[in-house]
Amino acid sequence: MPNLAFDMAHLLAGSLVLVSFMLLYQDRLSSLLNVYALHALVLALSVAWQANLQNAPHLYVTATLALGFKAIIIPVALRQIIERLGIHREIETVVGIGPTMLAGMALVGLSMVVMLRVTAAAAPIARQDLAFALAVVLLGLLMMVTRRNAVGQVVGFMSLENGLILAATGARGMPLVVEISVTFSILIAFIVIGIFLFRIRERFDTVDISALDQARGEQR
Amino acid sequence: MSHFVVPPALVLLIPLAAAALLALLPDYRLTARLNVAATLLTFLAAVSLLLEPHPTPGSYLLVDDLNVVFIALNTFVGFTTSVFSASYVGHELETGRLTPAYLRFYHAMYQLLMCAMNVALMANNIGLMWVAIETATLTTVLMVGIYRTHEALEAAWKYFILGSVGIALALFGTILVYVAAQPVIGEGLEAMAWTRLMTEASRFDPALLNVAFIFLLLGYGTKVGLAPLHAWLPDAHAEGPTPISAVLSGLLLNVALYAVLRFKMLMATNAAAIAPGPLMVTMGLATLLFAAFMLYRRRDIKRLFAYSSVEHMGIITFAFGMGGPLANFAGLLQMTLHSLTKSGIFFAVGHAAQAKNTQRIDDIGGLTETHPWLGWGLVAGVVAIAGLPPLGIFMSEFLLVSSTFARAPLLAILLVLGLLVALGALFLRLNGLAFGEPRGASHPVKASSAPLFAHLALVLGAGLYLPPQLVTWFQHVSRLLG
Numbered sequence: 001m002p003n004l005a006f007d008m009a010h011l012l013a014g015s016l017v018l019v020s021f022m023l024l025y026q027d028r029l030s031s032l033l034n035v036y037a038l039h040a041l042v043l044a045l046s047v048a049w050q051a052n053l054q055n056a057p058h059l060y061v062t063a064t065l066a067l068g069f070k071a072i073i074i075p076v077a078l079r080q081i082i083e084r085l086g087i088h089r090e091i092e093t094v095v096g097i098g099p100t101m102l103a104g105m106a107l108v109g110l111s112m113v114v115m116l117r118v119t120a121a122a123a124p125i126a127r128q129d130l131a132f133a134l135a136v137v138l139l140g141l142l143m144m145v146t147r148r149n150a151v152g153q154v155v156g157f158m159s160l161e162n163g164l165i166l167a168a169t170g171a172r173g174m175p176l177v178v179e180i181s182v183t184f185s186i187l188i189a190f191i192v193i194g195i196f197l198f199r200i201r202e203r204f205d206t207v208d209i210s211a212l213d214q215a216r217g218e219q220r
Numbered sequence: 221m222s223h224f225v226v227p228p229a230l231v232l233l234i235p236l237a238a239a240a241l242l243a244l245l246p247d248y249r250l251t252a253r254l255n256v257a258a259t260l261l262t263f264l265a266a267v268s269l270l271l272e273p274h275p276t277p278g279s280y281l282l283v284d285d286l287n288v289v290f291i292a293l294n295t296f297v298g299f300t301t302s303v304f305s306a307s308y309v310g311h312e313l314e315t316g317r318l319t320p321a322y323l324r325f326y327h328a329m330y331q332l333l334m335c336a337m338n339v340a341l342m343a344n345n346i347g348l349m350w351v352a353i354e355t356a357t358l359t360t361v362l363m364v365g366i367y368r369t370h371e372a373l374e375a376a377w378k379y380f381i382l383g384s385v386g387i388a389l390a391l392f393g394t395i396l397v398y399v400a401a402q403p404v405i406g407e408g409l410e411a412m413a414w415t416r417l418m419t420e421a422s423r424f425d426p427a428l429l430n431v432a433f434i435f436l437l438l439g440y441g442t443k444v445g446l447a448p449l450h451a452w453l454p455d456a457h458a459e460g461p462t463p464i465s466a467v468l469s470g471l472l473l474n475v476a477l478y479a480v481l482r483f484k485m486l487m488a489t490n491a492a493a494i495a496p497g498p499l500m501v502t503m504g505l506a507t508l509l510f511a512a513f514m515l516y517r518r519r520d521i522k523r524l525f526a527y528s529s530v531e532h533m534g535i536i537t538f539a540f541g542m543g544g545p546l547a548n549f550a551g552l553l554q555m556t557l558h559s560l561t562k563s564g565i566f567f568a569v570g571h572a573a574q575a576k577n578t579q580r581i582d583d584i585g586g587l588t589e590t591h592p593w594l595g596w597g598l599v600a601g602v603v604a605i606a607g608l609p610p611l612g613i614f615m616s617e618f619l620l621v622s623s624t625f626a627r628a629p630l631l632a633i634l635l636v637l638g639l640l641v642a643l644g645a646l647f648l649r650l651n652g653l654a655f656g657e658p659r660g661a662s663h664p665v666k667a668s669s670a671p672l673f674a675h676l677a678l679v680l681g682a683g684l685y686l687p688p689q690l691v692t693w694f695q696h697v698s699r700l701l702g
Contacts, residue, residue: 118427122399130399137392141385153381160388167395173407174398175347 005053009125012046013132016166017108020139023159024104025097029082029151033075036155040070043162050169053125059169066165070158082151095146107138129170136163228275228283228342230265231291234258235335243328248313248320251327252306258331259299262338266295277415282344286700289693290341290478293556297470297563298334300671304567305330305463307668311574312461322366326461333359333467337475345412346394349479353390353443356472357383364460375455382452386442390479393435397486400428417486426492433496436483437503443476445530446537447507457526458579462570465522469529470563474555477533481540481701488702500541505631507534508638515645520579521569524649525562528605531642532558538635539620540701542627548698550620557612557679558605564675565601568594571667572653576660585652585659594665595654597672602650604679606643612682 019039026032044067051059093100111134119127140160144153168174238258242251270292274283283291309326312318318326333356340352361383365376401411404423410416421429442449457465480500487496511531518524536558539551571594576584588595604611617639624632 114431118425118431119399120427121403121425122428126399130396134392137388144381144385150377157381157384157388160385164388164391164395167392171395171399172402173411174395174402175409175412 006125008049009046009053010128012042012049013129013166013170015042016046016162017132017135017139020136020143020159020163021101021104023155024100024139024143024146027093027097029149030079032152032155033078033082036158037071037075039159039162040066040074043165044071046166047169050129054172056173062165062169066162070162074158078151078154093146093152094148100142100146104139104142107142108135111135111138123172126170126172130167133163133167133170136160136166139163227265227268227272228281231262231269231295231338232335232342234262234265235331235338239328239331239335242331243324246320246324248309248323251324252309255327255330256299256302256306259295259302259334262334263292263295263299266291277344277413279409279413280345280348281342282414283342285693286481286697287341287478289552289556289697290474291338293474293559294337294341294471295334297559298337298467300674301463301466301470301563301567302330303668304466304570304671305461307666308461308463308570308574311665315574317367318461326363326366329359329363330463330467333363333472337471340475341478344414345409346397346414346417347412349482350387350391350394353440353476353479354387356475357387357443360456360460360464360468360472363464364456366461367459369459371455372459375452375459379452379456382442382449386439386449388439389435389442390439393432393439393483396428396432396435397483400424400432414482418489421486421489422491424490424493426490426494429487429490429493433483433487433494433499437480437496437499440476440479440483441503444473444480444537445507445533446503447510447530447534450507450511450530453530454523454526457529458520458522462522462566462573465526466563466566466570469526469566470559473529473533474559477536477540477555480537484540485700485702497541497543500537501631502541504534504536504538504541505634505638507531508538509634509641510534512638512642512645515642516648518649519581521573521581521584521653522566522579524581524646525565525569525605528642528646529558529562531638532562532605534638535617535620535635542620542624542631543702544623544627545695545698546623547620548701549694550616550623552694552697552701553616553682554613554620557616557682560675561601561604561611561613561679564672564679565598565605567672567675568598568601571665572598575663575665577663578660581649581653583660586656587654587658590658590662591665591667593669594667597669597676599650599654600676601672602646604676606646607639608643610680610683612679615683615686 016039019035019042022035023032023039026035044063047059047066048063051057051063112131115131115134116127119130137160140156140163143156143159147153147156235258238254242254245251269283269288309318309323313320313323336352336356336359340349340356343349343352361376361380364379365372398411401417401420401424404420405411405416438449445453457468484496484500487493508531511527511534514527515524515531518527536551536555539547539554572584572587573579575591575594578584587598604613607613607617621632621636624635
């Protein structure tokens with residue numbers, strides 16, 4: 001059933017782009033974390049399907065990591081952090097939701113045009129995976145730009161990393177080394193961020209980036 | 221399959237072992253000395269790499285004529301910086317800016333950073349190279365934020381966010397290179413190995429390579445500090461401990477540039493792909509001009525020299541973008557001498573800021589009167605970095621300008637304009653810093669002047685006389701770079 005295989009891969013990768021859009025318009029931290037968990041879940045399913053298609057059992061490891069670590073542990077930990085910090089208030093976005101969604105659509109269009117054109121020679125599954133992955137990466141970047149809150153930016157960055165994993169698994173036979181290290185680096189990155197959040201909390205009683213954004217050593 | 225000899229392994233294993241050891245030892249005097257010893261041993265291992273014939277490339281590690289230059293420079297500046305760091309952190313402990321616990325962390329991170337940079341330089345696998353550069357970024361983020369002041373946290377956060385975005389773009393580019401290589405080389409590790417990629421790249425899909433290179437240039441370019449992606453660099457330099465500013469400017473920027481150069485060489489082997497040169501020339505020139513004008517508005521001494529690093533990375537990127545044996549030679553020489561000079565300047569600046577207890581340029585004055593060694597060292601460093609004869613950077617900049625005039629006179633005019641504007645800014649600031657009435661508070665510092673003067677002596681020596689062996693070696697590497 002070659003068509004079913006292709007359609008499933010297409011569906012899952014497409015869903016990831018859709019969930020990226022959902023991330024864009026969340027205006028509460030707690031719901032943002034829920035949607036991020038969904039994002040990671042869809043990624044895990046997509047990677048597992050790729051493992052099945054490519055007959056590459058090592059990809060199941062990546063899928064399990066995505067499921068266990070990114071869909072469960074990170075959202076739970078981040079929720080605890082925001083509860084401890086007492087920031088259940090609304091997210092302050094720099095740009096309104098309407099313009100953000102429009103910009104998001106433009107970015108998805110851009111990534112389709114670019115990637116489908118240059119990957120004409122690649123296998124169809126790799127082709128559409130790369131196009132969707134670039135869309136997820138660009139949407140993650142957009143989210144980092146439009147959030148002023150540190151937790152929001154971190155979630156944007158993690159969704160961006162999910163897009164990279166989608167691209168890496170879509171590329172047939174990409175060595176495992178890279179996948180594990182990518183996931184592992186997310187762990188490190190997360191620890192870093194965790195430390196930062198606590199330090200910021202300690203000093204300023206806020207995780208709002210704009211509160212940090214004053215001292216420059218000059219232009220004062 | 222990999223025939224593995226000892227020195228390459230040592231260059232990686234000594235810092236790694238030292239990182240673990242330094243994380244465990246509590247006594248700061250001992251750890252500062254061990255830090256120096258470990259970097260010295262790493263440097264010696266790197267020197268033995270230079271002397272021995274290159275080992276056969278394995279599937280993960282590779283030593284060739286190109287990266288050996290970078291490794292030797294990296295470990296040397298790593299060593300001298302650790303000597304400077306030992307006297308620097310002593311003062312920071314006395315004034316209470318750092319606690320012994322943080323110092324333990326600092327030393328462990330320093331070694332981890334050295335290890336990550338050496339892995340990045342030695343990697344034969346584009347994935348491994350990416351992982352190493354990401355690790356190096358994370359360790360420096362932690363060290364930039366180590367003072368935990370308002371400004372340090374902002375700087376570290378900004379560095380982290382911009383650095384991660386750059387690194388993410390670079391990973392996407394890396395994946396695209398693999399996608400381009402996979403139909404030709406086949407699946408698996410081989411399709412990510414530099415040695416295979418270089419020989420097979422002529423048969424890769426050029427369109428895919430083009431897009432990949434754009435991502436890689438922007439991604440690693442963020443780490444190099446190319447405008448407009450340089451915003452993290454001045455903050456990170458100004459707010460972190462000064463040894464880290466020296467290592468960032470002198471080494472980490474080079475490592476990111478090395479990654480860009482490798483991919484440029486890859487692009488050059490494929491005739492149908494876009495030429496990477498013009499892209500790099502444009503970005504380099506824009507960076508140079510932008511940074512040169514930005515130098516005038518600096519009020520913070522470390523920020524001033526951070527912008528000067530941005531300026532020099534622009535010059536170096538421009539040189540490698542121009543390509544050809546002469547410009548590449550100038551680029552290599554400029555890169556080596558910039559690393560030595562800039563880290564030397566940061567050694568002087570670090571102690572000067574400790575002596576005056578401030579980093580504000582307005583509050584530092586008359587250094588040559590109050591601290592003669594420090595003041596004159598700084599003067600010599602700035603004269604060198606501004607590109608005046610007889611110091612070495614004059615020679616590399618002269619080579620670059622003259623070779624550019626022969627090929628593209630218009631670009632050369634812009635290049636000279638940037639160089640002169642930067643020179644003016646540096647001397648304007650230097651005048652207030654080093655001469656005139658002593659201003660501001662003044663404390664004695666226990667500075668070790670050896671690393672500073674060792675670097676300056678090397679830069680002066682390179683300006684007066686380049687050993688023929690070194691010239692032949694650099695000419696050979698310039699030809700490799702295409």
